[in-house]
Amino acid sequence: MRYYVALILTLLLLSCSNSNKESSSKTVSANPDDILAQKAASQLIANFARNLKGELLSAMKEGGAMKAIEVCQEKAPFIASTHSNKPIWTIRRVSEKNRNPENKATPQEQEIIARFADSKQTKTTFLSEWKNTDSGKVFYYYKPIRIGGLCLQCHGPYKKLEPTVKAVLKDRYPNDKATGYKVGDLRGMFVVKMRWPDAKEFARELIADTVFRQ
Numbered sequence: 001m002r003y004y005v006a007l008i009l010t011l012l013l014l015s016c017s018n019s020n021k022e023s024s025s026k027t028v029s030a031n032p033d034d035i036l037a038q039k040a041a042s043q044l045i046a047n048f049a050r051n052l053k054g055e056l057l058s059a060m061k062e063g064g065a066m067k068a069i070e071v072c073q074e075k076a077p078f079i080a081s082t083h084s085n086k087p088i089w090t091i092r093r094v095s096e097k098n099r100n101p102e103n104k105a106t107p108q109e110q111e112i113i114a115r116f117a118d119s120k121q122t123k124t125t126f127l128s129e130w131k132n133t134d135s136g137k138v139f140y141y142y143k144p145i146r147i148g149g150l151c152l153q154c155h156g157p158y159k160k161l162e163p164t165v166k167a168v169l170k171d172r173y174p175n176d177k178a179t180g181y182k183v184g185d186l187r188g189m190f191v192v193k194m195r196w197p198d199a200k201e202f203a204r205e206l207i208a209d210t211v212f213r214q
């Protein structure tokens with residue numbers, strides 16, 4: 001009898017220590033900073049995109065694509081800067097076929113865009129990574145930007161653009177590479193960069209703010 005009790009106890013202990021091991025390894029793989037940074041970056045993109053699209057739509061209503069191009073040129077960089085706090089966190093839109101020279105993807109960013117463009121990866125909704133730099137740890141989050149119907153007026157095949165739109169583009173963006181797209185094409189990506197832990201408090205607030213607003 002005593003032998004059985006000892007055996008059962010040993011088995012129980014073994015199973016306990018096993019489950020302990022499991023839970024501790026789970027804690028290691030689900031890094032809380034990773035989750036926080038990812039959620040915050042995704043929210044930052046949603047806020048920025050909503051802001052930008054709002055401006056674009058109201059400008060188009062007011063004065064068509066021609067007016068909207070002016071608004072885009074003046075407002076897009078400004079809106080990006082209001083959602084950034086250099087150098088702690090920044091948000092940008094980049095493309096390898098850029099319109100604004102400031103938005104040209106770096107060679108490293110082009111590699112990420114190529115991963116999104118890879119047909120096997122079309123279901124990838126984002127990519128993220130941590131990099132160790134001289135100034136500390138930095139979190140990067142990338143999200144693809146695809147072309148929708150609304151975008152064609154200014155990014156569609158060049159021949160199909162309104163003559164007035166062509167004229168404004170030529171005047172304001174002499175080196176424009178951002179035409180010739182069709183619906184569903186990859187246009188570029190959002191890039192969020194966060195210095196860590198400097199941006200941690202902001203990340204927390206951003207998420208708390210979203211929960212509050214919902």
Ligand code: HEC
Pocket residue numbers: 056064065066068069070072073074076077093094095097098099100101103145146147148150151152153154155178187188189
């Ligand atoms: C009214 C014209 C217009 C429409 C419609 C429009 N864009 Fe643009 N887009 C622009 C202009 C102008 C710029 C350059 C902005 C700047 O100078 O920062 C631009 C820049 C961009 C950029 C930054 C990279 C670059 O090439 O400079 C992306 C990404 C982009 N547009 C995606 C889109 C998507 C996606 C849509 C549809 C949801 C869209 N655009 C609709 C005019 C337009």
